[in-house]
Amino acid sequence: MDLTGVRFFLGDIVRLRKPHPCGSTDWEILRTGMDFRLRCTGCNRVVMLPRTQFERSVKAVVRRAAADEMDRAEGR
Numbered sequence: 477m478d479l480t481g482v483r484f485f486l487g488d489i490v491r492l493r494k495p496h497p498c499g500s501t502d503w504e505i506l507r508t509g510m511d512f513r514l515r516c517t518g519c520n521r522v523v524m525l526p527r528t529q530f531e532r533s534v535k536a537v538v539r540r541a542a543a544d545e546m547d548r549a550e551g552r
């Protein structure tokens with residue numbers, strides 16, 4: 477999956493390259509910005525990651541929280 481230029485939104489579910497110790501690889505985005513706050517969908521642990529590290533860690537977007545809003549915002 478090519479994630480170049482992909483924007484992330486609150487409520488999106490993303491898959492990270494490295495599994496959490498609980499075994500889950502999917503995380504819900506709770507906050508975006510300079511730092512991203514993520515909640516593990518397996519154990520509900522919340523972590524903070526700098527944006528650059530987050531972008532390197534994401535393997536795929538599992539579910540878009542608001543795909544329609546995103547399309548409108550980008551004028552499509």
Ligand SMILES: [Zn+2]
Nearest residue numbers: 496498516519
């Ligand atoms: Zn976990």
